[in-house]
Amino acid sequence: MSWVTIIFSMMASACLMLGLICALIWWRQRDAWAYLLFALAAIGTAATAFTDLAMLHAESPVHFSAAVRWSFCANWLMIVALAGFVRVYLRAGRTWLLWTVCGLRTVSLFANFLTGENVNYREITGINQIPFLGESVSTIGEGVVNPWMIVAQLSLWLLLIFVVDASITAWRRGERRMAMLVGGSIVFFLLGATGQAALIVWGHFQWPPTTSLFYAGIIFVMAYEIASETLRATQLARELHTSEQKVELASAAAGVGMWTWDIGNREGWASAKAQGLLGLRNSEHLTEARFMDTVHPDDRDAVKLVIERSMTTDHNELEVEYRVQPRGAETRWVSARGRVERNAAGTPILMRGVLLDISARRRSEIELQRLQGQLAHTSRVSMMGELATAIAHELHQPLGAILRNAEAAELFLEHEPPNLDELRAILADIRADDQRAREVIERLRALLKRRSIEPHALPLGEVLMNVAALTRADAAARCIPVEIDSGLGVPQIMGDGVHLQQVLLNLVLNAMDAIDGAKSRQRLITVRAEYRGGRQVDVMVSDTGPGIPPGDLGLIFEPFFTTKASGMGIGLSVSRTIIEAHGGRLWAQNNATVGATFRFTLPTEDKAAL
Numbered sequence: 001m002s003w004v005t006i007i008f009s010m011m012a013s014a015c016l017m018l019g020l021i022c023a024l025i026w027w028r029q030r031d032a033w034a035y036l037l038f039a040l041a042a043i044g045t046a047a048t049a050f051t052d053l054a055m056l057h058a059e060s061p062v063h064f065s066a067a068v069r070w071s072f073c074a075n076w077l078m079i080v081a082l083a084g085f086v087r088v089y090l091r092a093g094r095t096w097l098l099w100t101v102c103g104l105r106t107v108s109l110f111a112n113f114l115t116g117e118n119v120n121y122r123e124i125t126g127i128n129q130i131p132f133l134g135e136s137v138s139t140i141g142e143g144v145v146n147p148w149m150i151v152a153q154l155s156l157w158l159l160l161i162f163v164v165d166a167s168i169t170a171w172r173r174g175e176r177r178m179a180m181l182v183g184g185s186i187v188f189f190l191l192g193a194t195g196q197a198a199l200i201v202w203g204h205f206q207w208p209p210t211t212s213l214f215y216a217g218i219i220f221v222m223a224y225e226i227a228s229e230t231l232r233a234t235q236l237a238r239e240l241h242t243s244e245q246k247v248e249l250a251s252a253a254a255g256v257g258m259w260t261w262d263i264g265n266r267e268g269w270a271s272a273k274a275q276g277l278l279g280l281r282n283s284e285h286l287t288e289a290r291f292m293d294t295v296h297p298d299d300r301d302a303v304k305l306v307i308e309r310s311m312t313t314d315h316n317e318l319e320v321e322y323r324v325q326p327r328g329a330e331t332r333w334v335s336a337r338g339r340v341e342r343n344a345a346g347t348p349i350l351m352r353g354v355l356l357d358i359s360a361r362r363r364s365e366i367e368l369q370r371l372q373g374q375l376a377h378t379s380r381v382s383m384m385g386e387l388a389t390a391i392a393h394e395l396h397q398p399l400g401a402i403l404r405n406a407e408a409a410e411l412f413l414e415h416e417p418p419n420l421d422e423l424r425a426i427l428a429d430i431r432a433d434d435q436r437a438r439e440v441i442e443r444l445r446a447l448l449k450r451r452s453i454e455p456h457a458l459p460l461g462e463v464l465m466n467v468a469a470l471t472r473a474d475a476a477a478r479c480i481p482v483e484i485d486s487g488l489g490v491p492q493i494m495g496d497g498v499h500l501q502q503v504l505l506n507l508v509l510n511a512m513d514a515i516d517g518a519k520s521r522q523r524l525i526t527v528r529a530e531y532r533g534g535r536q537v538d539v540m541v542s543d544t545g546p547g548i549p550p551g552d553l554g555l556i557f558e559p560f561f562t563t564k565a566s567g568m569g570i571g572l573s574v575s576r577t578i579i580e581a582h583g584g585r586l587w588a589q590n591n592a593t594v595g596a597t598f599r600f601t602l603p604t605e606d607k608a609a610l
Contacts, residue, residue, distance in 0.1 A: 012049035044078030049212035093166035104155035185221035279326020296323035461486035514545030
């Protein structure tokens with residue numbers, strides 16, 4: 001076998017192999033268009049090598065002309081794919097110039113079959129034999145040049161301009177190695193191929209057709225660049241894998257699991273720690289349905305709402321606490337925090353974040369709430385002790401009236417005949433006094449009952465009236481009027497009536513103690529509700545006592561801090577906890593003239609519904 005056949009066949013095989021490898025890469029990664037275009041260019045170069053070999057071994061002008069015609073088809077594939085590769089790989093080049101190159105080359109392709117024997121020659125009348133690599137090969141001897149060849153040559157010169165323009169853009173962008181290696185090699189080898197073809201066609205140079213050698217130079221340089229990029233990508237993948245292992249180790253040590261969620265494909269990934277928290281198996285595929293299956297049924301609506309809000313609003317942060325129920329394990333609490341990533345159009349495409357086990361914290365919070373409930377109950381019992389004398393007096397009145405009415409009824413029954421009208425009136429009075437006593441007892445039972453905070457819609461005026469009824473006797477005994485102003489247009493609030501009564505009772509009793517202790521001449525307590533729009537109601541308890549010492553204003557809500565000789569120091573602390581549990585705020589301030597005002601806010605029914 002001759003050296004010509006060996007060299008051109010090996011060159012064609014190498015290009016074909018490179019093309020097939022890149023085509024396979026593109027098949028596995030469909031968005032890698034540079035690999036597909038390179039594969040087409042390599043296949044075009046391999047085809048050019050085989051047509052060059054056919055021309056070199058042509059035995060007649062007819063065979064030579066046929067080889068030239070089919071060579072132009074291979075050249076068309078190579079040049080169009082090369083132009084596309086430059087545009088995609090360098091991410092540069094003028095689009096209109098790219099389409100002009102492809103259009104002119106396509107026009108010359110049609111001319112190749114419709115005008116003359118091929119686009120270069122109308123007719124080839126003779127071929128010459130010249131020595132090449134130790135043997136005799138064929139080249140153009142005589143022929144009539146086809147004017148349509150100008151179109152093909154123009155497309156090549158425009159391709160050179162396009163490549164130079166794209167390379168300059170890449171150079172200015174800082175990608176100098178890529179611009180020099182890819183752009184420079186394409187320009188160098190295209191100039192050689194174009195110049196050689198022009199000299200041979202116009203009869204100025206006796207040289208065998210070796211266009212594929214120049215094209216192969218371009219392919220090999222491009223392959224080197226792609227291989228280098230693949231090597232860099234492999235190295236980056238190794239470094240990324242190492243980094244992921246380090247992050248995984250750090251997150252596992254911190255008890256944090258990582259996760260990502262592909263919004264478009266509705267599937268996700270979770271680290272080993274996150275899978276363990278969710279109760280997933282290592283090989284289990286994380287889908288939307290499987291994820292929601294891990295969420296406790298009572299928390300699913302809340303989780304869905306948080307996810308939807310993070311994707312439909314400008315606030316890309318996501319934070320939610322919920323329960324998970326792993327198969328065969330106890331329910332645990334987790335905290336999910338993440339961020340939504342969007343594309344250039346603002347469409348959510350990805351969510352990524354972390355997962356943290358907060359079961360211990362939630363158990364502590366539940367235990368703290370239980371202890372706070374016990375403390376609040378203790379505070380109410382203590383408060384009832386302070387009101388014992390007044391409550392006894394409050395009950396003594398209706399019970400005494402019942403006794404007197406019963407004695408009077410006995411006297412009327414001794415008359416013959418009994419005065420039934422008087423007896424009916426006495427029974428009505430007994431019923432009224434009994435209801436009055438029962439109301440006092442029911443209010444006391446409600447306050448003494450141990451219960452958690454259960455907010456619901458209720459009128460604030462009703463709570464204020466109940467407090468006024470409970471403190472009426474004590475206020476009368478101390479000669480301290482308690483004025484109740486329920487306000488105009490005050491909407492319903494969201495709260496627990498019993499706990500709010502506890503707060504108001506504590507504030508009113510503290511105000512009485514302050515007025516009594518200072519022996520104030522002005523003796524008045526005002527409880528007032530105010531609504532100034534928005535989604536909250538203000539409640540104020542003002543007194544005419546001595547006020548709060550400035551140094552104690554920041555301490556009076558601290559647990560076990562008291563200014564009373566016999567105080568426990570838990571009333572105001574519990575009251576603030578109750579108000580904050582309602583979503584409000586409790587604070588104190590001295591009045592401009594005399595006394596102090598304790599003020600707190602409560603959410604309206606509308607705000608709680610949001």
